[in-house]
Structure formats: C-alpha cells, structure tokens
Amino acid sequence: MNGYSELISSIEESRTMAISSLVKKLQSEGKNVLSFSAGEPDFPTPEFIKQAAIKAINENFTRYTANEGYAPLINAIIQKFAKENNLEFKPQNILVSAGAKHSIYNLIMALCNPGDEVIFQSPYWVSYPEMVKLAQSTPVIIDAEVEQEYKVSPAQLEKVITPKTKIFLFNTPSNPTGSVYSKEEILALAEVLKNKEHIYIVSDEIYEKIVFDGEEHFSIGSIDYLKDRTITINGVSKAYAMTGWRIGYAAGDAGIIKLARNLQSHSTSNAASISQAAALAALTQESDEIEDMIKKFKERRDFIYEALNKVKGVKCPLPKGAFYVFYDVSSYYGTKVNGYNINDSSSFCNYLLTEESVGLVPGVAFGNDKCVRMSYACSFEDLTDGLERITRALSKLN
Secondary structure, three states: OOOOOHHHHOOOOOHHHHHHHHHHHHHHOOOOOEEOOOOOOOOOOOHHHHHHHHHHHHOOOOOOOOOOOOHHHHHHHHHHHHHHHOOOOOHHHEEEEOOHHHHHHHHHHHHOOOOOEEEEEEOOOOHHHHHHHHOOOEEEEEEOOHHHOOOOOHHHHHHHOOOOEEEEEEEOOOOOOOOOOOHHHHHHHHHHHOOOOOOEEEEEOOOOOOEOOOOOOOOHHHOHHHHHHEEEEEEOOOOOOOHHHOOEEEEOOHHHHHHHHHHHHOOOOOOOHHHHHHHHHHHHOOOOHHHHHHHHHHHHHHHHHHHHOOOOOOEOOOOOEOOEEEEEOHHHOOEEEOOEEEOOHHHHHHHHHHHHOEEOEEHHHHOOOOEEEEEOOOOHHHHHHHHHHHHHHHHOOO
C-alpha cells in the first residue's frame, strides 16, 4: 500500500504531452529533433488579439471574473453560436473554462455516475477515456477503421447503446484523424439517438473552423429534437492560434451547466481574466488572419498527403479538417533493423525518434495501434525535411 489514490493512479499521462516534453528535452540538449506531435498551430496569435490582452493589462483587468466567465465574453459566445451554428442560448447556458479540455472534463463529471457508460469512437482524442475513468464510468469504444474514413456508422452506434449509456461523446472535425462528418452523416447518427432520451450528446467542436475542400461544419445540437440534450464544446485555441491562452467554453441545458459551474467554482474558479479579454477580441473582431492560417493549413495538408501516399507501405486517407494526418504503418510491423524490432505503433515511433530524430505520436494513444499521428502545424521546411527523414528510415526496414 503506497497510500496514493487508486482512481488517479488508474489514469495514464497524456501521451501527446509526454512526447512533446521528450522532444523539447532532446532539443534543449542540442539535438536536431523535428516534432510533429503537438496539436497546436505554429502561427503566432493574431496581433489584434494580443493588443486586446495588453490593453486589458494596462487597464488593470487582472482580478477575478465571475466563475462562469466575463459577461461580455459570454454574450459574444452566445452571438457566435447564433450566427455560426444555429444554436440559441442565454447567459445561464454558458460556462467559460480553462480550455476546451477543461470544458469537456467539467461536463463529463457533471453528467456521469459510477457505472454509467460513455460512447465514443476510436480513433479518439487521448483524454476521452481517462476523463471517463475519472468519473468512475465506463468507456464504450466504437472502432472506426481507415476504410470508413475513421467515421462511425449509425449501425455501429445503435449496436453499443444500452440502458447504462449516459453520453455520446462526438468530435468533428476529428483529432487525431482530421475526419469531418457531413451534415447528412450527422443527421443519420441523430436518428439513432432520437428516441434514446436517457443519452446526452457532448459535441467537441474545437476544430470547427479548420475544414477544407468545401466541407461545412454542422453542429449536432442544432437538430431540433436533440438540442435540449446536447452540450456543445468549443474554444479559441485552434482557430485563433491561442493554445496557451487556455480558453474553452461549454453551452447547453442550464441545469447541467449549473452543475459544471459548481464543480469549476471549487476546482479552478474563473478562467484567466486577461485570456478572457483576448478571447473576446477573437470572437468579436473581423480579421483576415484566420482565413490565411486555414489556407496555409490546406496547402500543407495537400503536400503531406501526396508525399505520404508515395511512401511504400503507408496508407494515408485524406483528412478534411484539423491539422493532422493519421496514417496506417502496420505493414512495417514484424520488421527488424539495427537491433530495432518494429512490432507496434510505439516501437515504430521510437525507431523514428532514435534513428532520424522525428517525433510522431503512436496511434495506440488514440485507440488504433496500426497508425501514427503526424501534425502538419509546422513550416514547409520542417515538413519537407521530416518526410525525407521518415522515407529514409522506412527504406531501411526489411
């Protein structure tokens, strides 16, 4: 007996953050490591947002705000949802938190009891299963394979629903795959949930603005018969290059949001005041910088997709959103080189990191051990160099 919490001991460290930390350590030691692991834009936060934060500091906006968030920011979130997502909310339906991750955690804790089940798909974002375990609930995972573009079908969803199901945790555009569910696909999933009134939908839409090829984001909460059971999660981290500012928000039924607010009041209190001022500028001021970022993401996506599919043994579907490629490298499993045994996604990534100083995230972290995730939120120079290193490393495998 070590006296530690059995519950907290049961969860794993975020592998994406662990790999990012390892890469930074190696870089600090002077090693030329290229990291494609971080889930954050490499662009600077737009200048108008930074200036709003500086103005807030100069005006001494440095004290506590209300636990639920700064009132003007809450109003801006309401207007954003109405304008962009066809979602109608009032102030009591909104909670601002320290990042969308915090928002999701608050909602899972507010909704779940021990023994409840939470459905989500694999590949999944690394934190979903650990958050569910922290609520002493059970993750129910639907495997979505590369052949189905990493999207679950209505039949798959129907099959896993039980009386214990409490939440369907839905993410589009997806981390780690970049998959984007169309409106028609979402409506088909919604039909499965239509008469399952014991199920809430937590919709993670943090990548909503980063979509390509004419895709349009559609919010599942805008479906009339699901709106009262859907909690929509979003934030400013990805679209506005504000990962470090830590602002996310949740919107849904006032009773559920009240519980999440209560939890937050005893854990972190309000999100940082300066960050809320910056988020307010992001949501209310027009700027071409966001569209320019998305255009550059698409250019990188096109480059990396074409290049990876020229590499023998790699199977890479075309991502329609976010800034990741999630590709199958399982054809290399069972190979050996220079004392390395490539048996799974972890050993594959360890080989690349050691042999060619390239940092990727093993797919096992996302529930699919056949694949690896590569972020293209980096320069073309790094992408070109990284692909050369990856191709060279894979050419040595036999």
